[in-house]
Amino acid sequence: MRVALLTTTQHGHLNPYVPVVNALRKAGAEVSLLLLSADGGALDEQRRQALGEAQVHSVGQVEMAPWSGDPAKIGPMLRSSPVADRTADVLRATAPDFVLVDSLPVTASAVVGAHASGVPYGMIWANLGGVCPREHRRGRWAYDEQVGDYLTGHGVSWSTRTHSARSPILNLMPTIPALVGDDAVTDDGVRLVGLPGAAGTRGDEVAFPELDRLAPDRPVVCVSFGTIFYRRPDLLRTVITGAAATGAQVVAAVGDLAGELALPDDVLTAPYLPQREVLERADVFITHGGYNSVAESIRAETPMLVVPLAVDQPIQAYFVGRAGFGTALEPAAATGRAVTDAVADLLDPARDYRARLRAAQPECGDSAARTAELVVSAVETLQRQGEQ
Known part of the structure; x- marks a missing residue:
């Protein structure tokens, strides 16, 4: 079983996904990490070591500054980005059975590439935006609308209640009911998998x-x-x-x-x-x-x-x-x-x-282990369906 995970080089995204990569490997999957370099960031040696034998592939670069600038420029920037084609090319070349995509606005082009590649994909979040009702998602409307128009124009499902992408197969939110409560939007297939941060090396530990x-x-x-x-x-x-x-x-x-x-x-x-x-x-x-x-x-x-x-x-x-x-x-x-x-x-x-x-x-649980369990189950279900 081959599984890819796509995210950015930002610490807030790499850190929680190092345990996910290792949990998938422990579950028997061959894992590759597809990385978008955010503002020129790179995978440092400490995190590279923490990822063990996982293969790492670059799928392009993203810049953070435009997301604080003129929202009207976001749509054209996404449409002109080479990231979608690059992501699709890497996925077709590596041919994983499944790709788990970190869902956030700057990865929207990569989501389109995953969708276009034909590889089954799921969504995972490194923040609570994927379940937050839009009335509490202040200050991002113009950007969200640009992203939503871009994704739906390429056939990707979009939740208007949370202003975030959705997978037709698997949507995983690393959180707990005690934190998000009844306000969380989960009735469209989002599954809560426990909190990030369970014990285990993630690659950024320092002495103090x-x-x-x-x-x-x-x-x-x-x-x-x-x-x-x-x-x-x-x-x-x-x-x-x-x-x-x-x-x-x-x-x-x-x-x-x-x-x-x-x-x-x-x-x-x-x-x-x-x-x-x-x-x-x-x-x-x-x-x-x-x-x-x-x-x-x-x-x-x-x-x-x-x-x-x-x-x-x-x-x-x-x-x-x-x-x-x-x-x-x-x-x-x-x-x-x-x-x-x-x-x-x-x-x-x-x-x-x-x-x-x-x-x-x-x-609280162990969101990395639960994520690996659900991804493996989804792949096995897809494989059984393909055999019928």
Whole structure:
């Protein structure tokens, strides 16, 4: 059985799919990874090692800047992109039995290529956009409409209720009912498969010996705005100092901004944190709302303050608040006083944030293993149908 998985080089997409690739291999599949280079990004050696024997194929490049520019240019850009043809060519040449496509706007051309290749394909998401009702998907309408017109023009199914693509075979959302609840749009074939972030190597682990310096008698606040959106020094400084004003020990991922922030002496910083390890020690997590971070915080039973900065992050902020797993502040409202008050609220045991997170743990599961199980089952069903 041969299975391909298509995604981008962005950490927020590669990280959750390394375990999926390895789960598929463990299930007996021969796996290849089809990669779109986002803004020139490449597969680093650490993640290459974590992928084991999986074959890696390039299917082209995508640029992120246009998705914050004039929405009217998105349709022409997608139609002129060579990614669709390149994806179809690679799939025909490698001839997998099935391809699982990471569904997001920048992969729309690759979705068209998968559809055109004739290879059966399924959709998977690295955020909650695929099940979020459109009334909570703010600020993306003009872009979504361009993507929807492009995909439906090439025969790809499109959910107008969520503004996202759909496969006729398999649609997998790595999430849990406790997070998305009855608001999730799943009645058109989307299956929930558990949270990303189960134990296991994903290829980005780093050492952070400063964890040993944490005072046992102080609450710990972890701060991270991810590897793309962290470059907001004024906001990052405000958030960190606001959290520190509660008396908590703050541990922050600051990229290359450490020299610009002028932080209190007892704030611990690093360019990049072993986030899962830190969250196991943290009492509050201040995050931009990237979905990997949200999922890891839920697994660690760590309440969140979400400050959504762009793209799908407001969607995650909405669902975190809906579930009672934390609260949110718009960036413009994230003053030092507001952050201090929000962190104090999240630290208050009477507010029951941790109790709700604890109650959700039985649902978390292992989304990579469940994804592999469902993909293998879908391929076996297709093969039986082909034999009849």
